[in-house]
Amino acid sequence: MDLSYGPEYETFRAEVADFLARNWPPREGDGEDRDAQVTEFRRRATERGYVYRGIPKKYGGSEQPADLLRARIIGEEFARVHAPRELPGGGVGHLVGTLLECGTEWQRQQFIPKTLTGEYFWAQGYSEPGAGSDLASLRTRAELVGDKWVINGQKIWSSYAYKAQYMFLLARTEPQASRHRGISYLLLDLHQPGVEIRRIRQITGQSEFCEVFFTDATTPAEWIVGNRGEGWNISRVTLKHERSSGRGVDWNAAHFSWLVELAKRSLYDGRPAIESPEIRRQLAVIQGYVEAMRYSSYRQVSMEAQGEDPGMFRSLMKLTGSEIAEKIAMLGSRLVGDELMLLDMDSRREVRRGSDRWVHLLMSSLVMAIAGGSSNIQRNIIAERNLGLPRDNT
Amino acid sequence: MNFALTSEQKAMQESLRRMLDERCSARFLHTFIDEKKDYDAPLWKLMCDLGIPGMAIPEAYGGLGLGVVDLALAAEMLGRAAAPVPLHAHWLAAYAIALSSDEGQRARWLPDLAEGRRIATVALCEEQSRWMPETWELAAGANLEGAKLYVPCAASADLVVVGLAGGRLGVVDLRASGVTVERLPGIDRTRPMAHLRFSGAACELLAAPADAASRMVDVGLAILAADAFGGASRCLDMAVEYAKVREQFGRKFGAFQALRHQLANLANEVEPCRGLYWFGAYAQENVPERASHAASLAKAHIGSRFLEAARNAIEYHGGIGFTWDFDCHIWLKRAMLDQAWLGNADLHYLRAAERAGW
Numbered sequence: 001m002d003l004s005y006g007p008e009y010e011t012f013r014a015e016v017a018d019f020l021a022r023n024w025p026p027r028e029g030d031g032e033d034r035d036a037q038v039t040e041f042r043r044r045a046t047e048r049g050y051v052y053r054g055i056p057k058k059y060g061g062s063e064q065p066a067d068l069l070r071a072r073i074i075g076e077e078f079a080r081v082h083a084p085r086e087l088p089g090g091g092v093g094h095l096v097g098t099l100l101e102c103g104t105e106w107q108r109q110q111f112i113p114k115t116l117t118g119e120y121f122w123a124q125g126y127s128e129p130g131a132g133s134d135l136a137s138l139r140t141r142a143e144l145v146g147d148k149w150v151i152n153g154q155k156i157w158s159s160y161a162y163k164a165q166y167m168f169l170l171a172r173t174e175p176q177a178s179r180h181r182g183i184s185y186l187l188l189d190l191h192q193p194g195v196e197i198r199r200i201r202q203i204t205g206q207s208e209f210c211e212v213f214f215t216d217a218t219t220p221a222e223w224i225v226g227n228r229g230e231g232w233n234i235s236r237v238t239l240k241h242e243r244s245s246g247r248g249v250d251w252n253a254a255h256f257s258w259l260v261e262l263a264k265r266s267l268y269d270g271r272p273a274i275e276s277p278e279i280r281r282q283l284a285v286i287q288g289y290v291e292a293m294r295y296s297s298y299r300q301v302s303m304e305a306q307g308e309d310p311g312m313f314r315s316l317m318k319l320t321g322s323e324i325a326e327k328i329a330m331l332g333s334r335l336v337g338d339e340l341m342l343l344d345m346d347s348r349r350e351v352r353r354g355s356d357r358w359v360h361l362l363m364s365s366l367v368m369a370i371a372g373g374s375s376n377i378q379r380n381i382i383a384e385r386n387l388g389l390p391r392d393n394t
Numbered sequence: 395m396n397f398a399l400t401s402e403q404k405a406m407q408e409s410l411r412r413m414l415d416e417r418c419s420a421r422f423l424h425t426f427i428d429e430k431k432d433y434d435a436p437l438w439k440l441m442c443d444l445g446i447p448g449m450a451i452p453e454a455y456g457g458l459g460l461g462v463v464d465l466a467l468a469a470e471m472l473g474r475a476a477a478p479v480p481l482h483a484h485w486l487a488a489y490a491i492a493l494s495s496d497e498g499q500r501a502r503w504l505p506d507l508a509e510g511r512r513i514a515t516v517a518l519c520e521e522q523s524r525w526m527p528e529t530w531e532l533a534a535g536a537n538l539e540g541a542k543l544y545v546p547c548a549a550s551a552d553l554v555v556v557g558l559a560g561g562r563l564g565v566v567d568l569r570a571s572g573v574t575v576e577r578l579p580g581i582d583r584t585r586p587m588a589h590l591r592f593s594g595a596a597c598e599l600l601a602a603p604a605d606a607a608s609r610m611v612d613v614g615l616a617i618l619a620a621d622a623f624g625g626a627s628r629c630l631d632m633a634v635e636y637a638k639v640r641e642q643f644g645r646k647f648g649a650f651q652a653l654r655h656q657l658a659n660l661a662n663e664v665e666p667c668r669g670l671y672w673f674g675a676y677a678q679e680n681v682p683e684r685a686s687h688a689a690s691l692a693k694a695h696i697g698s699r700f701l702e703a704a705r706n707a708i709e710y711h712g713g714i715g716f717t718w719d720f721d722c723h724i725w726l727k728r729a730m731l732d733q734a735w736l737g738n739a740d741l742h743y744l745r746a747a748e749r750a751g752w
Contacts, residue, residue, distance in 0.1 A: 001396065001397060001398065001399065001400070001403075001463055001672070001676055002395065002396050002397075002680075003395055003397055003673075003676065003680065003681070004395065005395045006395075009395065069395055072395075260752060263752070264752075274752050277744060280743075280744060280747035280748075280752060281740065281743045281744060281747065283747060283752065284691065284694065284743035284744070284746045284747045284750070285694075285695075285743060287691060287746065287750065288670070288691050288692075288694060288695030288698075288743075288746075289666070289695070291670055291673070291688075291691060291695075292666040292667055292669055292670035292695060293666050293669075294669070295397065295669030295670055295672060295673040296665070296666045296668060296669030296670070297669070298395070298397040298669065299397050299398060299668070299669045299672065301395075301397075302395065302396050302397040302398040303398050305396075306396075306398060308398070311665075312661060312665050313665055313666065313668075313669075316661065316662050316665055316666065319658070319662050320662055320666055323662070376655065378658070379654065379655040379658035379659065380651070380654065380655075380658075382658040382661055382662070383648070383654035383655070383657060383658045384654075386661065387634050387637075387648075387654075387657055387658070387661060388634070388638070389634070389637055389638065389648035389649070389654050389657065390638075390646050390648050390649045391649070
């Protein structure tokens with residue numbers, strides 16, 4: 001057991017820190033447009049091998065050997081200065097890894113490089129109004145007519161579909177086959193007459209999520225990933241390279257430190273909240289959870305780096321992280337006092353400061369417990385896979 | 395960075411687990427708690443054969459020369475098995491004596507403690523939950539006058555390390571005159587306790603550094619956190635096993651989603667504690683500036699999780715869980731002691747807050 005990284009890794013950390021000191025935040029002369037600045041920063045970070053590490057150079061990645069400790073150091077250093085890492089969203093998060101595993105060579109060349117730079121922005125088309133946690137019951141249909149798939153149906157919760165150019169989606173192509181075997185994984189250009197996109201207003205006032213309607217929308221026959229009927233399994237492929245990124249730990253640690261700052265500048269019973277035994281105790285309770293998750297994730301990374309099975313914690317991480325986020329948000333909502341009643345929900349600002357952050361977080365932290373497999377789905381997975389309990393067969 | 399166990403550490407935990415599964419079964423524990431003994435002598439003998447009492451004592455004095463992480467890993471196994479052996483306090487007493495700068499003191503006591511020929515304990519608490527060294531008031535001197543409370547295994551131990559005013563430490567022979575042992579009706583019969591009254595008892599002050607007492611207490615907190623993790627994971631296992639065999643309404647318990655989710659939640663509260671107690675122990679010898687914070691946070695957090703887990707496990711079992719003859723209550727009572735001994739969660743959350751620099 002040794003929590004120091006040793007000279008080789010500390011040298012690496014210093015290199016990363018030095019790169020960040022010179023490149024983030026953007027300087028004058030890096031251009032005015034924030035998006036362009038981030039794109040340029042990401043290009044430099046790719047060149048240095050700090051992002052897109054598991055993606056071959058010929059597709060625009062940095063093709064670095066898997067090294068969980070380097071990945072962890074990059075994560076920590078980038079988080080420390082709030083520098084952007086890989087482009088967020090399902091394109092990089094899901095599609096690229098899926099194409100690397102299951103796509104054809106032309107699909108990889110066609111889609112991966114421009115997805116990494118953000119030129120191609122993807123929406124995900126999985127959930128439907130009647131198929132959420134029970135995704136395999138999805139009903140959007142695709143029929144092969146000549147050299148085209150003709151698609152009819154509806155998708156929902158597609159983040160940022162309104163500004164996406166493409167979608168990767170699951171559609172039922174083999175209606176006779178059993179639930180899971182009748183699904184295929186298709187790619188689709190959203191800019192066509194058969195596609196209608198409606199933004200959904202969320203409880204925060206923002207509209208990231210969209211509904212997408214298909215009325216005889218089409219996509220070329222060869223824009224299928226893998227074979228017909230294999231879509232269910234293909235949608236479960238993820239890039240295994242350095243997959244223990246510890247991002248949930250970084251998120252919670254950052255928000256916890258902001259919570260302590262909030263307690264220092266908030267009043268409670270007429271005194272700084274940080275001096276109140278009640279608030280100090282509540283902060284320490286949350287810190288217990290944050291630190292438990294941190295060191296369990298260090299343990300997990302260390303064991304996986306040695307090819308060992310860390311056991312149950314891998315399955316717990318999403319649930320653990322969501323519950324910590326809730327605790328942080330709930331204490332934050334107490335500390336902002338009367339301002340909990342205020343939020344400009346028509347604002348389009350993304351970065352939120354002051355009490356706004358905490359009012360917003362009380363709502364937005366719910367996303368962690370809902371998206372990407374809700375907490376109740378996580379509990380089912382833990383019960384079945386880790387505790388070995390029988391399935392619910394009613 | 396490598397936050398994982400060595401093969402020796404894994405082997406040590408595994409051999410302790412196997413030995414305790416065999417020699418410290420639930421059936422054995424039920425007999426033990428009804429006999430109201432201080433500790434189980436045959437189990438203590440087995441521990442001595444493995445060198446467990448002297449795990450952290452330097453090899454020069456016959457110990458194994460291991461560290462606080464190793465103590466904590468062993469403590470996890472003891473907590474899991476609810477082993478009725480007075481190791482926690484014995485380890486702490488030995489830890490304090492090993493900090494003495496006086497070779498004569500170390501050589502006089504440590505070899506016997508390493509081999510387990512003599513059992514040592516620690517006397518820390520004073521009235522009103524004064525567990526921490528800075529709150530001790532018992533006057534230091536060659537003869538002690540006063541009381542110490544909640545001393546583990548005091549009726550059977552041979553010597554005791556006593557916390558004194560100013561954070562000093564002294565060693566008292568429990569068989570000498572001037573010491574009265576008042577046995578207590580302890581809730582956790584696997585770890586009985588007594589109050590000590592001193593009236594002129596001879597005391598030898600340890601030639602230990604000024605921070606020896608707080609270091610010993612921090613190590614104690616880390617060990618209790620590990621014990622609590624072992625106990626909490628045993629509670630989870632008991633509930634999961636019950637869910638696999640108990641049937642109602644024609645189905646196994648575990649097939650009811652409401653009950654599966656309760657167990658998943660329990661796992662989510664318990665399992666992440668492993669990393670927390672590892673760091674609590676690791677910090678003692680490797681990150682001294684965070685040792686007190688890590689120890690208090692681990693004790694408060696895991697002690698609380700254990701108490702919840704033990705109560706939930708009993709509720710999960712229903713009526714059978716509430717019976718004396720069923721196993722669950724043994725761990726509930728371990729959890730009650732782990733919560734209170736060395737100071738409860740309120741004390742340690744606030745101590746952690748202070749040590750965090752807030």
